[in-house]
Amino acid sequence: MNRVVITGIGAVTPLGNTFIESWTAAKAGVTGIKSITRFDASDLTWRLAGELKGFEAKAYLSQKETNRLDPFIQYAVAASVMAVEDAGLIERSEVGSQKSEVKDIRNKYLTSGGVIIGSSRGGISTIENALIKSRNSACPASWSEAGVVGTRAIKRRTQNLRLSPYLMPSTTISMASSYVAQHLVIKGYCLGISNACASGANAIGEAYRLLRSGYRGPVLAGGSEAPICRLCIEGYGVSGALSKISDLSASRPFDNNRDGFVLSEGACVIVLEDLNSAVKRGANIYSEIVGYGNTTDAFHQTRPDSEGEARAMESAISEAGITTSEIDYINAHGTSTPLGDMVESEAIKKIFGNMSSTIAVSAVKSMTGHMLAASGSLETAFTVMSIKESIIPPTINLIEKDSACDINVVTEKTGKKINVAISNSFGFGGVNAVLALKRFS
Numbered sequence: 001m002n003r004v005v006i007t008g009i010g011a012v013t014p015l016g017n018t019f020i021e022s023w024t025a026a027k028a029g030v031t032g033i034k035s036i037t038r039f040d041a042s043d044l045t046w047r048l049a050g051e052l053k054g055f056e057a058k059a060y061l062s063q064k065e066t067n068r069l070d071p072f073i074q075y076a077v078a079a080s081v082m083a084v085e086d087a088g089l090i091e092r093s094e095v096g097s098q099k100s101e102v103k104d105i106r107n108k109y110l111t112s113g114g115v116i117i118g119s120s121r122g123g124i125s126t127i128e129n130a131l132i133k134s135r136n137s138a139c140p141a142s143w144s145e146a147g148v149v150g151t152r153a154i155k156r157r158t159q160n161l162r163l164s165p166y167l168m169p170s171t172t173i174s175m176a177s178s179y180v181a182q183h184l185v186i187k188g189y190c191l192g193i194s195n196a197c198a199s200g201a202n203a204i205g206e207a208y209r210l211l212r213s214g215y216r217g218p219v220l221a222g223g224s225e226a227p228i229c230r231l232c233i234e235g236y237g238v239s240g241a242l243s244k245i246s247d248l249s250a251s252r253p254f255d256n257n258r259d260g261f262v263l264s265e266g267a268c269v270i271v272l273e274d275l276n277s278a279v280k281r282g283a284n285i286y287s288e289i290v291g292y293g294n295t296t297d298a299f300h301q302t303r304p305d306s307e308g309e310a311r312a313m314e315s316a317i318s319e320a321g322i323t324t325s326e327i328d329y330i331n332a333h334g335t336s337t338p339l340g341d342m343v344e345s346e347a348i349k350k351i352f353g354n355m356s357s358t359i360a361v362s363a364v365k366s367m368t369g370h371m372l373a374a375s376g377s378l379e380t381a382f383t384v385m386s387i388k389e390s391i392i393p394p395t396i397n398l399i400e401k402d403s404a405c406d407i408n409v410v411t412e413k414t415g416k417k418i419n420v421a422i423s424n425s426f427g428f429g430g431v432n433a434v435l436a437l438k439r440f441s
Helices: 019-027 063-068 071-086 097-111 124-138 143-149 151-159 175-184 199-212 230-238 275-280 306-320 338-357 373-389
Strands: 004-012 114-118 190-193 219-225 266-274 287-296 329-331 360-362 420-427 431-438
Touching: 004 019, 004 071, 004 199, 004 275, 004 373, 019 071, 019 373, 071 114, 071 175, 071 219, 071 266, 114 175, 114 199, 114 373, 124 230, 175 190, 175 219, 190 199, 199 219, 199 266, 199 287, 199 373, 199 420, 199 431, 219 373, 266 275, 266 373, 287 306, 287 373, 306 338, 306 420, 306 431, 329 373, 338 420, 373 420, 373 431
Parallel strands: 114 190, 114 219, 329 360, 329 420
Antiparallel strands: 004 266, 004 287, 219 266, 287 431, 420 431
């Protein structure tokens, strides 16, 4: 079996429009959560979100592409371009014959690679906009005018409605991976994954398995979401998942007064390679992926189960060939929902026993909010940096820890040498993905 390493990271998040900006903000305990500006949410109970700020799609795509592609695809392309640049596989500013020759060699390797990107909601904001357009075109200003306009007139207006021919292709979940492949001319393995909030972590895990089994690579893997629209905010809100707190401390994992998560958007993509290929081309290696656990609770549509989450952690640890005593840090799923944080705490205690009171745990969703599929990939990348820089980012907004969450949650930036860590991602339907990462040596 091949060893698999991470050689590049790219991201656009509520904390910044590059991965380094996002990681720097996370270490500083900065929140990316603000009042919703994407639409008028003044009549809603839930008015906060983690929106991107100042993101410019034109830095990566043409105006025509931007017009045709849902934001979740735009975010995926941006994160992917930054990831392959970081990995040294392309340079957008390359000039001169010598550099061009190097670029050609690198691109032959990249062209034979793969792309696996996960998303929970895909192009839902574009679909919502199309529905609004359809409703406004087909119906009078108010239904009370129907008697004046007449049913025949309404029928004619409906027949004359013109939806964009790009509506379906630009909103399908697999288009993130497909368009990234098209944009970067990657002609190998390509897969779109939709596994709720675990999708981004699953994408990385499946890429790890692919490379471990002998695929040449490289493989770009991660998650992308653009769910900040009325349909998603209201949908998650009425399900009881979102926080009703109106101040910017609303995302408060493991706190006694938490009441739900804050919905966010963004993307994070990492470059995975087999170790021999990475060493051969002199790549910078961030860390090594050594284990992946993928389980399902087989329990409930929305309620999590600690047994399933524990089995995912156990599976990742077992595949890594290590013991729980060797793990220095847990990047928690930590969404800030009352039940979710309690169940994750129970799962950690089942696996780590007495160690659960001492092993360092942090929840970066306290700063980013819940980016759905993108959270799993971003949290994996943050875990990579925690290992590389020996720093654990804080869990902010934790004022009074819930007694049911009696684990060691870190609330301040902490210096600590980390050799092995795990990153947890859990989603609706009881889908669980856990990645084990190790300091490269």
